[in-house]
Amino acid sequence: EVKLLESGGGLVQPGGSLRLSCAASGFTFTDFYMSWIRQPPGKAPEWLGVIRNKANGYTTEYNPSVKGRFTISRDNTQNILYLQMNTLRAEDTAIYYCEIITTTFAYWGQGTLVTVSS
Amino acid sequence: DIVMTQGVLPNPVPSGESASITCRSSKSLVYKDGKTYLNWFLQRPGQSPQLLTYWMSTRASGVSDRFSGSGSGTYFTLKISRVRAEDAGVYYCQQVREYPLTFGSGTKLEIK
Numbered sequence: 691e692v693k694l695l696e697s698g699g700g701l702v703q704p705g706g707s708l709r710l711s712c713a714a715s716g717f718t719f720t721d722f723y724m725s726w727i728r729q730p731p732g733k734a735p736e737w738l739g740v741i742r743n744k745a746n747g748y749t750t751e752y753n754p755s756v757k758g759r760f761t762i763s764r765d766n767t768q769n770i771l772y773l774q775m776n777t778l779r780a781e782d783t784a785i786y787y788c789e790i791i792t793t794t795f796a797y798w799g800q801g802t803l804v805t806v807s808s
Numbered sequence: 809d810i811v812m813t814q815g816v817l818p819n820p821v822p823s824g825e826s827a828s829i830t831c832r833s834s835k836s837l838v839y840k841d842g843k844t845y846l847n848w849f850l851q852r853p854g855q856s857p858q859l860l861t862y863w864m865s866t867r868a869s870g871v872s873d874r875f876s877g878s879g880s881g882t883y884f885t886l887k888i889s890r891v892r893a894e895d896a897g898v899y900y901c902q903q904v905r906e907y908p909l910t911f912g913s914g915t916k917l918e919i920k
Contacts, residue, residue: 725909734900735857737909753908754809787856793904795868796847798856 692716694788694799701805706778710802712771712788719769720744723791726762726773727798728784736784738762738773740791778806810835810903814912820920821891829886829915831901836881837864838905845905848877848886851914852897861886862904893919 698710712724723746726738739752741762750762761774771788785801815830829848837845844864849857859868861877864884874889888895896919901912 734911734913735902737902737911740907740909751907755908793845794862794866796849796859796862798858800856 692790692797694790694797696786696788696799696802699786699802699804701807702778703808704779704806706806707774707776708778708804710773710775710786710788710804712773712799714769714771714788714790717790719764720766724762724764724771725789725791726760726771727787727789728782728804729787729801730781730784735787741771775804778804780806782806809908810837810906810910812901812903812910812912814899814901814915817915817917819916820918822920823892824890827888827891827895827917829888829899829917831879831884831886831912833882833884833903833905835905837903838881844879844881845903846877846879846884847902847904848875849900849902850895850897851900852894855897857900860899888917891917891919895919 693715695713702708725740727735729735739762741750759776763772783806787798787801789798811834813832821827846864847862848860851857865877876887878885898914898916900914
């Protein structure tokens with residue numbers, strides 16, 4: 691059974707940093723692309739970026755809205771996906787989800803809440 | 809970026825009736841392989857979104873055949889037949905044709 695468990699969310703001050711983690715199990719982690727998506731309260735999801743699988747060199751793509759501030763990485767020995775977020779702003783407040791994705795499958799974790807406020 | 813625009817449903821929809829949700833993209837989602845890269849998701853209250861269909865009209869594993877996707881390169885419809893209480897939530901279309909991937913603003917379905 692595929693499982694994705696996000697952690698690391700919480701309250702952070704504007705200008706601060708936070709690193710989110712997503713622990714994956716139930717599938718061969720290195721075979722799959724993994725994404726981060728966020729959803730502000732009461733709004734639509736926003737795709738943040740993707741890190742490709744081993745066959746595609748673990749390269750990354752980002753949404754221009756967060757490029758340069760957010761970094762996606764993965765620890766393929768521990769099956770963990772990361773999202774490093776810097777220079778956080780109030781508008782970054784959202785539930786952050788990790789996602790396993792192929793062209794025919796998509797599965798999201800339950801998310802972790804990030805609140806940016808002073 | 810490709811902009812996804814979703815329609816509004818005349819809520820609530822009586823149980824047992826059909827509902828059609830529309831989505832439009834600002835650019836064709838047909839790729840050179842001939843497939844249309846459009847996903848539909850359902851987000852029930854308090855849950856994360858779940859995939860309903862991919863390639864515009866192919867149901868994801870375990871999804872009821874009451875859900876059917878259709879459309880052209882830029883205009884898409886998700887039809888839900890014989891709606892049930894469990895179908896309530898917000899439906900999102902998502903283009904996966906090119907980066908950055910983008911979502912529609914969502915269409916809320918309420919059941920009477």
